[in-house]
Amino acid sequence: MINEQRLVDNFLNMVKIPSPSLKERAMADYVKLELENLGLEVTEDNAGQTCNGNAGNIIGTLKAKGSSTKKILFSAHMDTVLPCDKITAILENGIIKSDGTSVLGGDDKAGIAAITEMLAKIKEDNLDHPEIVVVFSIAEEIGLFGARAMEVEKYNPDFGIIIDTGGEPGVVTVQAPYAAKGKITITGKPAHAGLEPEKGINALVVASHAITKLRLGRIDENTTSNIGVVTGGTAVNIVMPSVRMMYEARSFDGAVLDELLAETREIFTKTAEKFGAEFDDSIVKGYDGFKIDPNSEILSIVEKSCNDINIKFDPRKSGGGSDTNIYNSKGIPSVNLGIGMSKVHTKEEFIKVEDMVGCSRLLLSIIKNV
Numbered sequence: 001m002i003n004e005q006r007l008v009d010n011f012l013n014m015v016k017i018p019s020p021s022l023k024e025r026a027m028a029d030y031v032k033l034e035l036e037n038l039g040l041e042v043t044e045d046n047a048g049q050t051c052n053g054n055a056g057n058i059i060g061t062l063k064a065k066g067s068s069t070k071k072i073l074f075s076a077h078m079d080t081v082l083p084c085d086k087i088t089a090i091l092e093n094g095i096i097k098s099d100g101t102s103v104l105g106g107d108d109k110a111g112i113a114a115i116t117e118m119l120a121k122i123k124e125d126n127l128d129h130p131e132i133v134v135v136f137s138i139a140e141e142i143g144l145f146g147a148r149a150m151e152v153e154k155y156n157p158d159f160g161i162i163i164d165t166g167g168e169p170g171v172v173t174v175q176a177p178y179a180a181k182g183k184i185t186i187t188g189k190p191a192h193a194g195l196e197p198e199k200g201i202n203a204l205v206v207a208s209h210a211i212t213k214l215r216l217g218r219i220d221e222n223t224t225s226n227i228g229v230v231t232g233g234t235a236v237n238i239v240m241p242s243v244r245m246m247y248e249a250r251s252f253d254g255a256v257l258d259e260l261l262a263e264t265r266e267i268f269t270k271t272a273e274k275f276g277a278e279f280d281d282s283i284v285k286g287y288d289g290f291k292i293d294p295n296s297e298i299l300s301i302v303e304k305s306c307n308d309i310n311i312k313f314d315p316r317k318s319g320g321g322s323d324t325n326i327y328n329s330k331g332i333p334s335v336n337l338g339i340g341m342s343k344v345h346t347k348e349e350f351i352k353v354e355d356m357v358g359c360s361r362l363l364l365s366i367i368k369n370v
């Protein structure tokens, strides 16, 4: 049985520690000590130096006990989104939420709490287990920087289990999109709008002509794109000299995303040319998508582990990115498990104790089946 009190206490302790992205120091020190107390060998890498953070990823290793020859990575991220300077958690009727002035930070401290509870249980009951690598990462929320910098090849795990998504325990993200985003700039030419507008090139007009030709919104079952922010102009009586747009696109199919980006650039380039304006963009691909084979070893293990403890195995597609994308792109077949975190990235964020317990049980079940 999971020690619910210990799990909740640990979660509440961590929630109190402010850990915005790149300022995870206090949180890193807390989990380092905790992993050491649980008998892991703990190091901190230099991921923080790659992104100007004040802490690195905390990595703990535990040698196998028993017959398993596999090595398994468990990971959750230490950073939380803002506002998180002062978090007061409230536990009421089995639900933990903030006092409404901040996020809760269950994204992703609930993941850390579940992994830690699994390790505590292994130690307490002297359970057999495969070789374990635990990574508590930094800077996930601002671009997966901790996972990117993590030298996972040094550890070479067979699979990765990331705990960083919503949905009840049993929900497993098995597919996530490729994504790209960045700024599009159209530069026209300023002129006095009343005296000599013909000498100007209105960047917004150029952009508008291009936008009517773009594919935006839901493009197909696997692909979306969006212009979310538009800024431009200097004064009402000046022909708008430039306009900037924040653009993003996602697709479960990497080739389709590449085609879409090429098409978008071509439309802007040609339209700008036609009007004598200039087009420039800083769109970059942020991370690779992934798709886990339904017949893969990792999925059969997760499915059996769900069945063994009577929870519904529920593989799903995700629309977003997580450290899971990075580990998959580094060649470690990895899935993201649901832990019931709800309304994340808002002040209404909450999590059910029951779901944290369920996720911890699932992790222990996975340990038995590896």
Ligand SMILES: [Zn+2]
Residues within 6 Å of the ligand: 077, 107, 108, 140, 164
């Ligand atoms: Zn998260």
